[in-house]
Amino acid sequence: MNPTSSTALPGSSLNAERRRRELSRLADGDTVDVLVVGLGATGAGAALDAATRGLTVAAIDAHDLAFGTSRWSSKLIHGGLRYLASGQLDVAHESAVERGILMERTAPHLVRAQPFVLPLTPLVSRGQAALARSGFLAGDLLRVSARTSRRTLPRPRTLSAVETRHLAPALRPTGLRGGLLSWDGQLSDDARLVTAIARTAAAHGALVLTRTRAVELRGDGATVRDETTGQELRIRARTVINATGVWAGGLVDDIRLRPSRGTHLVLRSEDLGRLSAGLHIPIPGESNRFVLVLPQGDGRVYVGLTDEPVDGDVPDVPDVPETDIGFLLDVLGSALDVTLHRTDVVGAFAGLRPLLDTQSAGGRTADISRKHAVLTSPDGVVTVVGGKLTTYRRMAQDAVDAAVAGRGLTAGPCRTPSVPLVGAARPRTLAGLDVPPRLVHRYGSEASAVHALGLTDPALAEPVVPGHPVTGAELLWAVRHEGALDTSDLLDRRTRIGLVPGDRTLAEAAARDALAER
Numbered sequence: 001m002n003p004t005s006s007t008a009l010p011g012s013s014l015n016a017e018r019r020r021r022e023l024s025r026l027a028d029g030d031t032v033d034v035l036v037v038g039l040g041a042t043g044a045g046a047a048l049d050a051a052t053r054g055l056t057v058a059a060i061d062a063h064d065l066a067f068g069t070s071r072w073s074s075k076l077i078h079g080g081l082r083y084l085a086s087g088q089l090d091v092a093h094e095s096a097v098e099r100g101i102l103m104e105r106t107a108p109h110l111v112r113a114q115p116f117v118l119p120l121t122p123l124v125s126r127g128q129a130a131l132a133r134s135g136f137l138a139g140d141l142l143r144v145s146a147r148t149s150r151r152t153l154p155r156p157r158t159l160s161a162v163e164t165r166h167l168a169p170a171l172r173p174t175g176l177r178g179g180l181l182s183w184d185g186q187l188s189d190d191a192r193l194v195t196a197i198a199r200t201a202a203a204h205g206a207l208v209l210t211r212t213r214a215v216e217l218r219g220d221g222a223t224v225r226d227e228t229t230g231q232e233l234r235i236r237a238r239t240v241i242n243a244t245g246v247w248a249g250g251l252v253d254d255i256r257l258r259p260s261r262g263t264h265l266v267l268r269s270e271d272l273g274r275l276s277a278g279l280h281i282p283i284p285g286e287s288n289r290f291v292l293v294l295p296q297g298d299g300r301v302y303v304g305l306t307d308e309p310v311d312g313d314v315p316d317v318p319d320v321p322e323t324d325i326g327f328l329l330d331v332l333g334s335a336l337d338v339t340l341h342r343t344d345v346v347g348a349f350a351g352l353r354p355l356l357d358t359q360s361a362g363g364r365t366a367d368i369s370r371k372h373a374v375l376t377s378p379d380g381v382v383t384v385v386g387g388k389l390t391t392y393r394r395m396a397q398d399a400v401d402a403a404v405a406g407r408g409l410t411a412g413p414c415r416t417p418s419v420p421l422v423g424a425a426r427p428r429t430l431a432g433l434d435v436p437p438r439l440v441h442r443y444g445s446e447a448s449a450v451h452a453l454g455l456t457d458p459a460l461a462e463p464v465v466p467g468h469p470v471t472g473a474e475l476l477w478a479v480r481h482e483g484a485l486d487t488s489d490l491l492d493r494r495t496r497i498g499l500v501p502g503d504r505t506l507a508e509a510a511a512r513d514a515l516a517e518r
Contacts, residue, residue, distance in 0.1 A: 009422050012203035014483030016518060022058075022207040023226060027233045032056045032207070033409055034400070035221055035237035037214045037251065040070035041194050041389055043243030045396030045416070047208065048201035052419055053400070053411040057206040058235055059198070060224060062213035063316070064489050066194035069245050071493055072318075072351025073389045074264065074292055074304055077102055077111050077185030079146075079153075080390075081139040085288045091371050091391075092142055098391045099185050100148035106393075107421045109430055109444030110193055113153050114186035115277040117167050118290070121335050122175035124282055129180070131287070133158065136182045156182040167277040172337040181277070186294070188441045190389060191493045195482050196421040197392075203422065210483060217242065217251045219380030228485075239403040242383040243396075245354040246314045252377050256357035257385060259314060263324035264304030266347030266499050271340065272301055281335045291331040297438070298469055300346075300499070303328050310352055318350040347500040356386045374402045382406065393417070422446065438469055443477075450477045464510035465503045470495045475514035487511040 026032075034050040036043050039061035047059035061067060080095030102111045120129050136156035143153050157180075164179035165171055187193055202208045211227040221237040242252050249255040269275070272293070279293035294302040306324045325348060329340055356373050372387030372395045384399040397414045404411045423444025430440050439447035453473035454461030460472040478484040478494035490511040492498035497507045 009200065009203045011205070012199040012422050013481040014199055014202055014208055015480055016485055018202075019209055019211075019483070019485075023209055023212065023233075026058060026207065026209075026235050027231075029236065031221075031236040031238070032058045033238045033411075034058075034241060034403060035235055035239070036060070036241045036243055037217060037222065038068075038243035038245060038247075039065050039194070039198060039208070039210065040068050040243065040245055041066070041190070041197065041392035042070075042245070042384055042387070042395045042399070043241070044194050044197040044201060044208075045392045046241050046243055046384070046399050047206045048197055048204065048419065049393075049396045049400045049414060049416050050403075050411070051201050051204035051206040052415040053404075053413070055404075055409065055411050057201065058209065058237070059201065059206055060209045060212040060214060060222075060235070062211070062227065064210045064485070064493055065198050065208075065483060066191035066493050067316075068247070069351045069353065070194050070389060070392075071191040072262065072264075072349050073187075073190045074262075074294060074302065075187045075190050075296075076114070076292075076294070077187060077390050078388070079139055079142055079184055081135055081142070081182075081184075082288065084138050084142065085135055088371065093145060094394055095388075095390050096142040096146035096148065098394055100143075100146045100152070101393065101417050102390075103152050103185050104148065105418060105420065106416070107193065107196065107424055108427060109423050109425065109440065110188050110196065110421070110442075111185045112188075112441070113183050114294075115167070116182050116184060116280050116292075117159065117164055117277045118180040118182070118280040118282070119164055119168070119171050119335055120177040120179055121172065123284060123334055128282070128287070129177075132180055135288075136180060139182065153183045153185075156180065168273075168275055168279055170273040170275070170336050170338050171279075172335060182280075185390075186278075189496060191496070192442060193389075193421075195494065196423060199422045199482065200419065208483070211485065214244075214251060217381055219377070238409060239407040240381045241399050241403050242381055243399065245385070246352045248354065248383050248385050250314075252381050252383050254377070255375065255383055255385065258355050258357045259310040259352040260355050261308045261310045261318060261324075261350050261352055262305040263308075263320050263328065263348065263350040264302045265325060265328050265345050266349070267301045267303060267340070267344060268346060269295065269299050269301050271344050272336070272338065275301065279335075281331055283331055284334060291328060293332070297441075298496075299467055303332060306350075314352060318352055320348040320350045324348075324350070346502070349499060353388070354385045372398070374398050376402060376406055380406055442474075446477075446481075450474060453477060464507045465497060466506075468497060468503055470497055470507075472510055472514065475511055476517055479514050479518045484515075486515065490514060
């Protein structure tokens with residue numbers, strides 16, 4: 001094989017030329033069965049679901065793949081433990097099932113088992129510890145009910161104080177009684193998951209169009225604007241799915257949402273010592289809420305998250321309040337033996353959860369159910385809201401079911417529980433690739449093609465920022481195959497260099513070079 005050739009799934013490559021060609025098709029008057037508005041996880045998932053049922057699909061976004069909430073998560077694929085504790089058994093089971101699908105069938109290259117330690121500090125009473133231990137065992141029963149292998153997710157257990165400190169040396173030893181070890185799914189990157197979903201949809205025939213804003217939405221299509229040229233056109237469709245998350249109410253009347261802000265800090269790994277596991281740090285005064293410490297394997301650690309209501313207009317990119325930063329640092333200080341200051345925070349990000357407003361929700365967004373809802377407007381637009389990243393596939397399935405039934409379309413059954421995403425392969429196949437493991441965790445079976453770009457041009461094999469592993473080859477791959485159109489696409493979504501503003505500045509020249517090579 002030519003070392004510079006692509007091993008991409010046939011038809012999955014997204015790039016500027018393909019976008020131009022497919023937008024031109026729609027401008028010429030082609031009618032699609034399904035128009036999906038919004039290319040976060042749920043919208044991309046709806047495009048894939050519909051395309052694999054044999055429907056013709058166009059999926060658009062005003063910005064980029066994973067521009068909104070889908071890139072601001074904790075990068076976790078949760079099994080639903082939190083929802084068990086609040087009595088939401090259906091949501092908990094659904095989460096566990098979807099976690100198993102991602103880890104064992106559709107995206108084993110992007111989702112791996114992540115150990116977590118809940119340290120039993122003096123702030124955790126013995127009663128709270130017993131309750132947490134029972135919760136983790138119940139979570140393991142969820143794993144069993146979802147038929148996820150124990151080889152995929154090991155059993156939780158109790159740790160001694162020595163074992164706990166071995167996994168997380170930064171913990172304060174004074175009064176540490178031990179820890180509780182549990183396991184969950186961790187994404188290599190949430191934005192990469194969305195990119196893989198969208199590219200898989202494209203491989204099955206969907207037209208995936210970023211920088212294409214819906215100006216007006218109706219049950220039979222939309223007026224859209226090409227944000228690169230300003231040209232407006234009409235997309236005709238037999239049914240329309242609104243998957244724009246926290247912006248859904250701006251396109252369809254009578255959609256009432258209560259956005260909730262989740263904030264994360266970005267720290268350098270060396271500031272927290274060698275972390276072999278993530279941490280659940282209990283929030284003082286809360287019985288079932290934790291701050292998560294999430295090592296990323298790239299020299300960074302994410303710390304989050306908050307759950308605060310947001311009022312007023314929804315911004316494209318949410319600001320991070322200093323109060324959130326101070327809160328998270330304070331919770332860290334309750335358990336760690338290292339002192340972290342505001343100057344140690346090298347980056348921060350916040351995402352808005354599109355929670356459905358309910359009359360019984362009360363005052364706190366933390367108490368609103370994460371169950372999703374599918375709503376159909378009088379003119380037939382199907383809107384999907386609520387939910388969370390883990391359950392994107394089921395949300396997409398329910399939305400497509402409603403759209404197909406509402407318009408009486410002829411479509412096959414849902415296939416997405418068994419459709420592998422771009423890059424997916426058996427663990428043995430992935431383990432046999434002669435490339436850096438980090439590339440395998442991000443690109444799966446395509447890692448060899450990404451690595452080959454660096455073999456043909458050694459300059460592309462070099463990291464674009466000192467201390468961060470992303471190479472020029474990865475930027476070039478994103479331009480040629482992953483639909484990146486500008487430096488923000490490259491640095492803020494295809495890679496996460498931009499989460500640290502100083503690193504982003506250093507990488508901008510390399511991003512411009514990659515775009516010039518398109």
